Amino acid sequence: MKGYINNITVKARQLTMLHFFYALGVLCLFSACATVEKPNGGPSDRTAPKMAAATPADSAVNFSSNQIVLEFDEFVKLNNPNSQVLINPFPQEKPALTVQGKKVKIELKDPLLPNTTYHIFFGNAIQDITENNPAAGLDYVFSTGSFLDSCSLSGFAGDAFTQKFTDKAWVMLYKNLSDLRDTLPVYISHVNDRGAFKFRNVAPGTYYLCALEDNNSNYKFDVPDERIAFFTEPFVLSAEKATIDSANLYLFTEKATIQKHLKTEMIHYHTVRSSFRLPLENPKVTILNKKGETTFAWNEKKDSIVFYVKGTEADSLKYIIQDGTFSDTLAQALKFKGRQKDFSTDTLLRLSSSALLEKIAPGEDFILSCMIPIEVWDTSKIIFALNKDTLPAVFTKADETGQRWKLQHQLKPGDNAVLIIKKGAATDIFGYKTDSTKISFRMIAENEVGTLVIDLMNLPGKPLIVSASTKEKSYTQVSAPESDKVIFKNMLPGEYELKIIVDENEDGEWTPGVFDQRLQPEKVFTIPRPVQVKKSWDSKLSWNLEY
Missing domain, CATH: 2.60.40.10 (Immunoglobulins)
Known part of the structure; x- marks a missing residue:
């Protein structure tokens, strides 16, 4: 009897286990059916979803529904429909999109206008669920009247x-x-x-x-x-x-009419630059610092000013800028740590030259430039070698601040020069000196430069600002209204982008438009490809300036 009962118990347990595995299998089957997954392996799906049906039909007339259903040949999803989907005529309220499996439902929120053709553009809003392939170029058209506008x-x-x-x-x-x-x-x-x-x-x-x-x-x-x-x-x-x-x-962006301070930044040791949206007409600067001696210089357009604060004890700059009704109090710390570019300890006086790839064109001056004004030169620490001769190096100011210095010696085409500037040859306004540097350059011969001749047709009757530019060099001329030819001489060989501005208001620069006055921006002409200037060659170009 006991053995019989044990046998029944074993069979019951086996039956229970069979029921468990059967239920588990059914559960896994339903789980697999309910989840749409990207299949593993095989080539990636590059096919975009295709619209298989639409209700109402695409290009329908006498349309009166407020809902559209699009059905696709595969499962789809929505991608940022608020920015991707457009409908014309443009509605006050955008349509609402929802997705269910292979169907996309569009609910029109605005009342439809009578006898009007509507065009819905979907952009990249509808994508497949596997590889995000968009149904690009998809649109849907309908009319509330009896025909489609075209x-x-x-x-x-x-x-x-x-x-x-x-x-x-x-x-x-x-x-x-x-x-x-x-x-x-x-x-x-x-x-x-x-x-x-x-x-x-x-x-x-x-x-x-x-x-x-x-x-x-x-x-x-x-x-x-x-x-x-x-x-x-x-x-x-x-x-x-x-x-x-x-x-x-x-x-274009309209030219600003309200003055605004844009930025104040430290650009070198105790050197601060402030920039403004518009040129200032008659600016007044009030220095509020109690430590150090501060000088400043405006740029040519008077939309940027640079301050130089002498004295190691000075730790900040504070000042007021006034121009008519505009006034702003500004400040800049002179000592700080932890920034990516810490200019507070950068005291080296660096020099750069006007020679491009160690070359200057015939007739050009050789200029040395620096960020911080130079206060004094020690010419005994400068060696100037011209061809095979050693000559005294004499520099004169090429600007008011002392940031540009012109070599007084007149070079001739074909001259080769070497300028050796020893340590301490120049001292800036802070008392810091140059490091040793060597600059080699030559004035190229006349057969190494080129000429660009531009013949103009259909002159607009206004001055023209004509420019030829590479990344390294730019040439600009202002052509008179009646002149039908522009000639650039002594150009360094290269490929130049050309631009012509019709200077309608004759202010010497490009002027944007003004919407409220219905003024268009000044016309600009460009050409699609750069023009090549070759050495010892006249490159010629005809340019039609017809509007």
């Missing part, structure tokens, strides 16, 4: 000064140009990574075209530092002219 407008957005494309601009269509300040656009688009944009399915009508780099994400030009572009004349789209191409916009 007008289009396209172009390019770039920088007004550099002429290079921007990938940050919103491009917008308005019924009134003044709406850019405080009203949402009728249609909106975003440039692609090459600066191109295109409006499609636009209703016939009259529109003002604007571009904006929107710093506060409200689609309005209401922040002073926002970059903008605009056409003063409207574009008219109609059945007869349904397509407009090459509507190019060039963005």
